[in-house]
Amino acid sequence: MRFVSVNELEPGMILARKIIDRRVNMLQKGVVLSAVNIERLKTNGYLGAYITDSISEDIEIEETISDKTMEDGIEAVANADIGSIIEVAKEMVEDISELKRISVDMLDLRSFDDYTYHHSVNVAIYAVAVATKMGLSEEKIQEIAVAALCHDLGKTRIDVAIINKKGRLDDDEFAEIRRHPQYSYDILYDNTMISSAVRQAVICHHENENGSGYPYGKESDEIPLAAKIIHAVDVYDALTSRRSYKEPYSPVDALEYIIGGQNILFDKNVVDVMRTVIPAYPPGMDVILSTGQRAVVCAHTTTAQRPVIRIYETGKEVDLSRDPDYSTVFIAASGMLLQVSTGVEELNENRGKSDKKKKVLVIDDSGISRGQTKAALENEYDVTALESGIACLNYIKAKGLPDLIIMDIDMPMMDGVTTIEKIHDNESADIKILFLTAIADRDTVIRCRKAGALDYILKPVNPIYLRERVAIALDKNLDR
Ligand SMILES: [Fe+2]
Ligand SMILES: [Fe+2]
Structure with a gap:
């Protein structure tokens, strides 16, 4: 079987996997798709479907949990039925413990409407897979499964208009979104079945990890391992899904983001294990090779970035991890909406572009680093790059404050933190700042935070991570 995006589905194609939807019109495995079916999938926001055809007949994808567990999970979360959630958690832990290889290969297919329920079940699947791979006790894994299924229950207390809002959130709406962990906690508070x-x-x-999260601002060792696992896989699932305000990242790009955030947002150990249980290129997914040829992923190899693929045009199967003829060929693009666009920039081209391009000021004394930052952002933003703190102060005096400043810390003459302190002295307005740093030692982090930094980004800059952090800083868009 292989994954085909909605725009490429054609009447007559045979469904290889059931589409699980809370409404009655579920499509069963084996159904021959009609034009009406395809239209309905499109209007309900599905990304695509698994189909079977001659080129993909022998591509097998192991289900991580059974369809029944998936359906029960969605139902239990939708009804906020704690008793059923605990039962489903047990089924899940069992299903995953029986896998031949712990790898979450199946993409979840969900409509816009069912997002939160599917999301909670997915987060539980990923979290249990990570916890199992870590070798945690069964009791601990079960606890993580229940917590993952319940993590966003509190969102039901938030106005759906905020959850589905297309544009950026205002400060009050953002504050309300950030209350959902507390709301989830409150919902579970009186329940004797919940530890x-x-x-x-x-x-x-x-x-x-660095204390910049919410609601408490806890850091590293103060955060329970279960929460660290759920946090990382939660963000991964949010990134790979389609929402009212963004298109999905491909698995490889979402993993890049998670890796970019290790030690800052996410626990490094958790990230390392995650990379072994979530494939960058899951079997059945389409890719475009650096030769321009289109192919489908057939199987894993020991190298996550170089799976076995089959080229559509020729039907030739190639193990990218071994074949000497293909040693210089790499995967140039992949994703659930491959034919629509091939890069994150294009996928997210509407983000941050809603009205006028936002102004971003980049200050960095290294020409190479300045160029990389600018290149990563200039498609979406109006970027000005300067080489020193003094130049930055002069620019602001002449042109006013930008929407965001990305500031290198370590610079001769005037360092980044001092520059920001000076801007604060002159301008009363609150400015959005992201710091760039090669080493995030404790003192530097504390100074950055005192200077009002939203975040800091480690150099060398990972472009996907940088773009997403800038989008979050400007649009407050992640996790709704
Ligand atoms: Fe959440
Ligand atoms: Fe979540």
Whole structure:
């Protein structure tokens, strides 16, 4: 079987996997798709479907959990039925413990309407896979499964208009979104079936390693392991899904983001294990090779970035990890909406572009680094790059404050933190600042935070991570 995006589905194609939807019109495995079916998938926001055809007949994708567990999970979360959630958690842990290889290969297919329920079940699948691979005790894994299924229950207390809002959130709306871990905790509070460990994992699922998360601002060792696992896989699932305000990242790009955030947002150990259980190129997914040829991923190899692929044009199967003829060929693009666009820039071209391009000022004394930052952002933003703190102060005096400043810390003459302090002295307005730093030692981090930094980004800059952090800083868009 292979994954075909909605825009490429054609009447007559045979469905290889059931589409699980909470409404009655579920499509069963084996159904021959009609034009009406395809239209309905499109209007409900599905990304695509798994189909079977001659080129993909022998591509097998192991289900991580059974369809029944998936359906029960979605139902239990939708009804906020804690008893059923605990039952489903058990089924899930069992399903995953029986896998031949712990790898979440199947993409979840969901409509816009069912997003939160599918999301919670997915987060539980990923979290249990990570916890199982880490070798945690069964009791601990079960606890993580329950916490993952419950992590966003509190969102039901938030106005759907905020959750589905297309543009950026205002400060009040953003503050309301950030209350959802507390709301989830409150929903579980009186329930005797829920342990305090589960409640702690739930309330801490947006805490970051460096203390920049919410609601408490806890850091590294203060955050329970269960919460660290749920946090990382939660962000991964949000990135790979389609929402009212963004298109999905491909698995490889979402993993890049998670890797970019290790030690800052996410626990490094958790990220390392995650990379072994979530494939960058899952079997059945389409890719475009650097030769321009289009291919489908057939199987894993020991090198995550170089799977076995089959080229559509010729039907030739190539193991990219071994074949000497293909040693210089790489995967140039992949994703659920491959034919529509091939890069994150294009996928997200509407983000941040809603009205006028936002102004971003980049200050960095290294020409190479300045150029990389500018190149990563200039498609979406109006970027000005300058080489020193003094130049930055002069620019602001002449042209006023930009929407965001990306500031290198370590610069001769005047360092980044001092520059920001000077801007604060002159301008009363609050400015959005992201710092760039090669080493994030404790003192530097504390100074950055005192200077009002939203975030800091480690050099060398990972372009996907940088773009997403800038989008979050300007649009407050992640996790709704
Ligand atoms: Fe959340
Ligand atoms: Fe979530």
